[in-house]
Amino acid sequence: MTTAVWFRKNLRVHDNAALTAAADAKQILPLFCLDPAWATPVTVGPNRCRFLLESLEDLDATLEAKYGARLHVVVGDPEQTIAKLFKEGTVTDIVFEGEVCEPRELELEQRIMKAHPQATMLPSTHLLYDIDEALTKGNPPTKMPGMVKLAGKLGAPAKPLPAPATLPPTAPVTCTLPTLQSLGYDSIIKDAAYGVKGGETSGLSRLREQMGRENGSWARAFEKPKTTPASWAGDSPTTLLSPYVAFGCVSARMFYAELKQVYAKGAHAQPPTSLLGQLYFREMSSLLGRFHGASFDQQPSAVCKDIDWDADAEAAKRLHAWDEGRTGYPLIDAAMRQLREQGWIHHLARHAVACFLTRGDLYVHWQRGRDVFDRDLLDADWAINNFNWLALSGVAPWSPPFFRVYNPVPTVTSSLNVRDPQGLYVDRFVPELKGLPAKHKYAPWLAPLSDLNKAGVKLGVSYPRPLVDHKTRSKENIARFKEAQRRAKEAKEAAAPSSKKRKAGA
C-alpha cells in the first residue's frame, strides 16, 4: 500500500496539505512530474527551468535529511506517468493539492480524478484564502480597495501548516534528477538576478533576510512605486521572493505570517503599494483567473476589449526586436536583455516594456508579450501574468486609462522612477553604448555625432535607431485604440440597445 504524494506548485515541506495528509499513509512516494511538453526552451527559458530543477533538488535533499525520504522525479506526461505508477502497482493511492485557476492544470487534475477515483484532491494552499470561500463573497474584486474589503470579510488567512514531524517510509524507487542538458537546454545561464537560487531552503532564508532587513523597518516602509527599475545587483530593490512564491518554495501564508510579525512591531505602509498589497494583487489575479476561467487569457472576453492589434509581417519584426532588446530605446532594450539573462526585471520595467510593446508604441498584441514573460520570468504565474498584461495593454476594466502612456526615455519626473543619472543600467545590459556621455545614454539618437564617434557608436549599425518615433507613434496609437473602443461599444450597443441609446435618439 503506497500513497503517491504529488507535488505540483507546492515544492516545499512547510504549509503542504498533501504532505501533511500523507503522514497517515503506510508508505509514501513523493512524486514530481516534469512534463517535457512544458519544459521546452521555446516555452520555458533556461533560467526558469534551472530554478525549477534547483527547487526539486532542494526538496529532495530536505525530504532525505528530515524524513529519510526521496523525491521521485519523472520526466514525462503527468497523466501517463501517474497511470503507469498505478498500473505497475508502484502506488495504490495518490494525494495532491488542487490547482487554483490555471486551466491546463485544472483539466489535468480532472483527468487524474476520473482515471483514479480513489485519489484525494485537497484544497490548495497556494493562496492566502481558500478560493472557493473567497468566491462565495461575490464577484472577485478588480481593484485594490475591493480586495482590501474582501480580505476584511474573510478575516485573517489561515496559519501555514507546519512541516510534518515524521513521515511514513518511502517506497523503494531509484531516481535521478533531470538536468538542463537532459531536458534539451543548451544555453545554460548560471546567474539569476541577485543570485536567487531555487528551493524552499533558500526561499525561507531569503524571506527571513528580507523581513529582517534594517531590523524590519525596510519591510514596513516598503512601497513599490518608490523602488527603482534600474537595478540588477547589490541590495535588491524588492524582496525577490516572487519566484519562490510562484513555484511554491515559500507559501503565501508563510510570507503573510512573517510579514504580520514585522508589521506588528511598528507603523507600516498600506495596500496597494505595501508588501501586503503585493500579496493582495496576487490573490486578486488568481480570483479573477478562476472566475473567468479559460477566457481569462483570451481576446476578446468579458475583461478584454477587442483591439485591432497589428499582426502583419512588420509587427512580427517589431515583436522580435522587442523580444531581443533591439528597439533602439536603451531603457526598453536593457530591460528585455536583463529579462533573458536574469529571469527577472523590476515591476516598473515590466510596465515600461509592456506599455511599449502594446498600446504605447509597437501596437503588438498583449498575448505575444505575455508569452515572452511566461517563458523568461522566474516568477511567471498564469493568473498574475495575464492580469498584468490585460492591465498594461489597456484592454481590461482594471487597466489604467489607455491614453496614459509611459515615456520610454526616462525623465526626472517620470513615474517609471528610473533614477539612473550615470546610465549604469544601460552600461550593464546595453554595453555597446558604454562610451556615451551619461546624458545621452537613454536617448543615443539625440547625441551629437562627435559624442557618438568618440564612443564608437554607429547608429543603425552598432546600435539600432529607434524602431518607431515615440511621440508620433503613441499619439497615433491612442487614436487607434480610441477608435477600436468606439467600434466595440457601437457593436455592443447594436446587439443590446440600452436606455442611453434611446435617450440619444430622442
Add this chain to the structure above:
DNA sequence: GGATCCGTTGTAGCT
C-alpha cells in the same frame, strides 16, 4: 436609474 467618485505608479509645462 443617473450622477458621481475613484482607480498602486503619465507627461509636460507651469508656478
Add this chain to the structure above:
DNA sequence: AAGCTACAACGGATC
C-alpha cells in the same frame, strides 16, 4: 521643489 493643470476621458462601485 512640490503641486497644480491640460491633455482626453474608461468603467465599476456606490449613493
